[in-house]
Amino acid sequence: MEPALQIQNVSVRYGEFTALDHIELNLQHHTTLGLVGESGSGKSTLARVIAGLITPDEGQILLGDQTLKKKRSREQYKKIQMIFQNPDASLNPKHSVRQILAEALLFHRIVDRSQVEKRSKELLARVQLEAKALDKYPHEFSGGQRQRIAIARAISVEPSLLIADEPTSALDVSVQLSVLELFNSLKRELNLTLLFISHDLGVIHAISDTVAVMRQGQLVEISPKEQFFTRPETAYSRELLSAVPKMPKLISSGGLYEPTI
Numbered sequence: 001m002e003p004a005l006q007i008q009n010v011s012v013r014y015g016e017f018t019a020l021d022h023i024e025l026n027l028q029h030h031t032t033l034g035l036v037g038e039s040g041s042g043k044s045t046l047a048r049v050i051a052g053l054i055t056p057d058e059g060q061i062l063l064g065d066q067t068l069k070k071k072r073s074r075e076q077y078k079k080i081q082m083i084f085q086n087p088d089a090s091l092n093p094k095h096s097v098r099q100i101l102a103e104a105l106l107f108h109r110i111v112d113r114s115q116v117e118k119r120s121k122e123l124l125a126r127v128q129l130e131a132k133a134l135d136k137y138p139h140e141f142s143g144g145q146r147q148r149i150a151i152a153r154a155i156s157v158e159p160s161l162l163i164a165d166e167p168t169s170a171l172d173v174s175v176q177l178s179v180l181e182l183f184n185s186l187k188r189e190l191n192l193t194l195l196f197i198s199h200d201l202g203v204i205h206a207i208s209d210t211v212a213v214m215r216q217g218q219l220v221e222i223s224p225k226e227q228f229f230t231r232p233e234t235a236y237s238r239e240l241l242s243a244v245p246k247m248p249k250l251i252s253s254g255g256l257y258e259p260t261i
Contacts (some may be wrong), residue, residue, distance in 0.1 A: 003028055004064065004161060005023040005195075007024060007049075009024060009261070010046070010059035011057050012024070013057050020046055021050065021216075027195060031209040032208050033196065033212055034196050034204035035197045036197075036199065036240065037215055038199075039216070041042055043165075044197065047163045051080055051163055078108045078157040078159060079159050080161045082154070084150070086146075087136065091138045091227065094139055096136060097149055101123060101134075101156055102120065108157045117134075124193065126155070126186070127182060128178075142175075144175035147167060161192070165197045166199070167183075167200070176203065194207075202244075209225060210225060211228040220237070221234045221237050
């Protein structure tokens with residue numbers, strides 16, 4: 001079986017600056033790839049290329065056996081959904097949660113108009129929010145709740161791949177854990193493939209199956225999670241790990257491993 005996503009020789013340049021330098025990367029079906037690296041290493045640029053928000057100067061992206069060209073079909077766009085660090089980037093502050101979810105459901109023809117409310121309530125339940133949230137606006141929720149609404153919107157169009165770009169970095173530690181547990185349950189229940197970007201190695205340890213390391217627009221290591229945390233291949237990976245004051249201990253929490261510092 002071919003990988004869920006193949007990134008082949010992808011480069012992005014801005015004048016003389018190379019943001020991505022001939023990236024080669026595969027995401028396997030129903031796994032989570034954790035993407036790490038210092039600020040400016042190209043992580044978010046790569047995420048936006050995969051999501052179709054940036055057109056690469058070279059290379060191509062394959063979703064299953066389909067090549068994602070410069071102009072993607074509606075079906076191809078909905079199959080890859082992105083969740084941002086700041087949920088306000090994807091939630092219209094002038095729209096209620098009902099409107100936010102209905103817009104996605106109707107635009108992508110997921111359900112008939114008569115089924116929108118029922119489906120919206122199901123989506124809120126899946127991200128552990130009450131149905132009464134439908135008539136509220138984004139500013140009426142906490143940061144963690146807004147992130148759950150953004151996740152509900154992303155999964156509403158039935159994607160096969162979720163890209164999460166630092167989705168927990170602005171949240172308190174206790175809220176981070178609950179959101180990570182939500183990602184893991186959605187991955188399992190919806191058969192999703194995840195690309196999870198974070199600078200927090202504790203979060204990466206908790207969520208990932210494989211870890212990819214970026215530096216200055218290049219991929220310098222791709223390793224199984226346990227190998228990366230115990231026997232990293234490159235000096236740069238060792239630098240990243242040594243910068244963590246104390247490596248996370250593992251505490252079982254409903255199947256998820258909770259980092260404690």
